[in-house]
Amino acid sequence: MSERLLGGRYELEQLLGQGGMAQVYRARDRVLDRPVAVKLLRPEYANDATFVARFQREARAAANLVHPNIVAVYDVGQDGNQHYIVMEYIAGRTLKEFIRERAPLPVDLALRIAEEVCTALEYAHRHGLIHRDIKPQNILLDEEGEVVKVADFGIAKSRLDPESTADRLALGTVKYISPEQARGVEVVPQSDLYSLGVVLYEMLTGRQPFDGETPVSIALQHIEAEPPPPRQINPYIPPAVEAILLRALAKNPRERYASAREMRQALERYRLAGLETTGPLPQAVAPPAIPAPPARPDQVPTRGTRPAPRVSPTPRAIPTRGTTLGPLGIALLILIGVGMVSLVLLLVRLLYPPRPLVTPTSVPTTAVPTWPTAPSPGIPVLLRDLTGLSAADARAILEQDGLLYVEGPPRCDPYIEPGHVVEQKPRYGTRLLAGQAVTVTLSAERTLARVPYVVQMSYEGARLTLLGACFRIERKELGCTSTPVGYVARQEPRAGVSEAQGITVTVYVSIGYQETILPELLRVPLADAQRRVEAAGLIWGYANPQTQADMPPGVDIDDQGAPGQVISYLVQYNGVRKTNGELPAGARVPCGAVVHVAYYALP
Template sequence: MNQQLLAGRYRLSEHLARGGMADVWEAADQLLQRRVAVKILHAAHSSDPSFIQRFKREAMAAANLSHPNIVSIFDTGEQEGVRYIVMELVEGKTLRDILRADGSVHPRRAAEIATEVAAALEVAHRGGLVHRDVKPGNIMLRGDGSVKVTDFGIARAWDDSEELTRTGAVIGTATYFSPEQAQGLPADARSDIYSLGIVLYEMLAGRTPFSGESPVSVAYQHVSEFAAPPSTLNPDVSPELDAIVMRALEKGPADRYPTAEAMREDLLRYLQGLPVDAALNTAMATRLVDAPPPPPPTAPPEEAYRQAMPMPPARGISWGVILGVIAVLIVTTVGFFFVARGLGDPDPEALLISVPDITSFTQAQAEEAIQDADLRIQTSREASDEVSEGLVVRTEPPAGAKVDAKSTVRVIISDGPETFAAPNVRGLDVATATAELTAQNLNVEIEEVNDVQVVAGIVISQDPPAGTTQLRNTSVLLTVSKGPKEVILIEYFGFEEAQATLALTNLGVEVNRELEFHPTVPEGIVIRTNPAAGVVINETDTVTVIVSRGPEPVEVPNVLGDEADAARNAIELLGLQYSEGEPTEVPINSGLGGTVQSQFPTAGVLLEPGGLVTVSIGFEPEPPPEEPPPEGDGDG
């Protein structure tokens, strides 16, 4: 995939991340000359209509959102079956990275971050979209401290007829679920407010309010347990900030902030040192604790959530009161039945009893209601993604069916969502590991890291660990080796030896040194490396640096006895300079005239190229003039 060109425009360069649905690459937009991020749908999902639809949904949802705190979508398309989204490249860290490193965030900074996230969510909500997966991993912090919310892959329109949360398919991350998400109920904008409350709680306290051995237990706590204020874990958290968090974490959507903008405004009031609305609402709720409950109004749409959710009893109202009301209704109904029976003709149908609707009752409540209806109960248990553990899923016969008195009604109690044990995939290649986890109805998120000991493509670790129970479609994070870190070897020609050695050592590679004569490269300067420049290496490799020893010395030849021209040729052919010094006189007629009688340096001495060799050429002196014969002595 590296260096692939998408749409003739986006050249992929570096792999940034891998998630359960797609890979994210850094790319160069060759048309607009800018760096972008490209999200590419996994090939395994390219033929799955639900994944394709979800992928398109992210593009369409986020492309229509324009806000400084939302990652911008630039383009989307398909090429040879490869579906992709082009988006803004955000340079920085996720809030998850910061929490892992620092544990918590200063309360004021946490409020600032939450304020920007709330601003992003408000824009999405006004556009009719619910994010549904607000968590630290989807919140980016840039180098300048500004916040970007990303990953609208499971966002949906409020009026979308296609329900993303279906039976057996809980979308989102259990740690940050709203109570309605935990039960598979429809989630509106107030669900995002709850999730943001969890994120703010974690920033302040260094941990989330609910934790457990499995996502199942965490999801159940979202529904049935109340969080302790973050100040109990961090005394630096003020009562005002406590109040903001606790209002966002109300179990009932109607009790939370009505909009993300309302939460943002309260956070701004806190940052400005002003009283916050959440504290006022909390005080009012305290004053109303002992007030008598008002008559129940006609149920608004949100009551569907309240009726399906096993909420703790409202303040001032006990389950005893509720069961008393049920008992009164049953007695009234039975009394009316006998009066009607006495006044009218006997009717066999009138002798039958309707099975009461006890859906979402506890087992104890169900037993009481069935017995009050003059029926017998038999219980069994089964997993349910819709009904919380310990509550009634359904009855057999169903509610409203007519049965004889004393008949047995089978009551099915929820064991909670079906769970799957995560298999141990450490040491497996990523494709095999993904297949094994998918077979257990688990999603896979992948984080790639460099590792010098584990081969590329092999799973180093998994989170949660093997053997922990997981909800259907929840994610397991696999840390996968990218092998040793790879770099392209640059050109080190002309570097000083020490500079090149330091640079290579900083890359983590082992450095060897070789010396080599070179006619033009000065001594101590790098001639080349092995491997050569441009080759991709990793941190386990060895790089040899070839360093110049300067020009190779030349051995002075032996030219003694050579004719002068022959001596010159022999010396200059070796790159040395030829010079004639004072001639040397040789005997007349010795045949040594014109030949080298001495040389300096002598033969065998090593000289730098261009060094001077001086020779002395022999010459025969002019013969003395012949003496005339002696003149006669006069005789004769």
């Protein structure tokens, strides 16, 4: 297409998609030098003055929705007879494309996506906006498939009023509309939950609940027909998930969840209680049977009755002959016992003095210290720490101490080199007798392995999972996310890719949806700084070029950074303005705060 410029600012670059109401382009904001998405209203709607007025009013209301799961609206304008809206550009794909590639989705993934949509709806409903057009095409996933954003808030108001004709029903939308929308009556927040139920149905089964040759026939099914139970299509859907789904698809809005919050909580309760997949489930392995203790003669069950539960008997006093010891006798026995123990310890110390513990640095592989005398039989030996030693060093130390070296199955450890001791049993510090065996576990050779999926796990669960797969773990905090606090919202590298065992996997642990962590921006290239700001759930403001002429007296701009790098920034939120000197990287700031930067520009 030929180059077009809207409002003297937005340069249209590429057509991304089109629907019955509008076309969406990727564009470049020439003022802020950033990519944006521009939605152009079709001419047939542009000539409807009533619709245009509502479009502009609701678009401006949607611009006030600042939430990490909602595509941000930057601007609304008109260029001649062309009405447009400027939105955040998401480099990724729609949920519809994702479903086409991978449906049916795993239950935990489908529920996580639905939860994040619920979070967006909850926020919008609280601000008085009903989406009215929830469908997979309006749900966007980033390139990693981990961040969910809902688009077109307050824009796609249903046109299914009584005067609408059948040919004005958009087939792509009617498959997701609620019964009340199909009847042309007033929509309510539960209308969005019905549409989300259809989306969840499609994620788990690969199809919508209703289909037909015409939009009207589909709309009538939404009004009158019951959806086929999803477990008939995919029997691996858990019954509890099917119950959540069918409640969302109730014909009467009052029979659905009372709010998006209630539906989100229902999804979270199931997902956090126990995850299942939509694929065949592995057979459970029964635990080894534990033999019951032999019954006492006085507890033989009689025929026709069940054995009584085994209860630990209360210790009974043991009768003794003669008189019992008084307090003086008990004290005397204790003193005698303490004296004998002290005497034995003194003899052990004289006959076998303690030796210094051997560490990996004190025992080279080429020379292992020897002791002048071997431990005497029957004398306790203090087991030393072998962790991190090579197999040869560990064997030599145990032989010097008169203990037997036994090698167990190897286990990959991301922090200990292959062939070195990962674990020892018994643990170090245990006193053993000469001749007893010590089992050591060596670190196995590292290979390529798939990175486990740990998103939505608790940090401790993710840590254990990654360690079990022989990957190191690094924790970072992430805000502006609907993921529960303390749970993993994102991971790098992403799950499923093959990586060398021993590398570090970074997990981003949620701190909630109200705050985020201010990223490092100083001395960072401008484009990279913008990516960091937007990834943190913040809004990229203006970028102000600076040269030496703009510097205060005595300040050399070359000391602030290199050309093209950020040299200062200003964070603005809730009427507060803070500079980089007041708000360093790593500080917590509210989600949706605006970050303005100054960068080193060549004259």
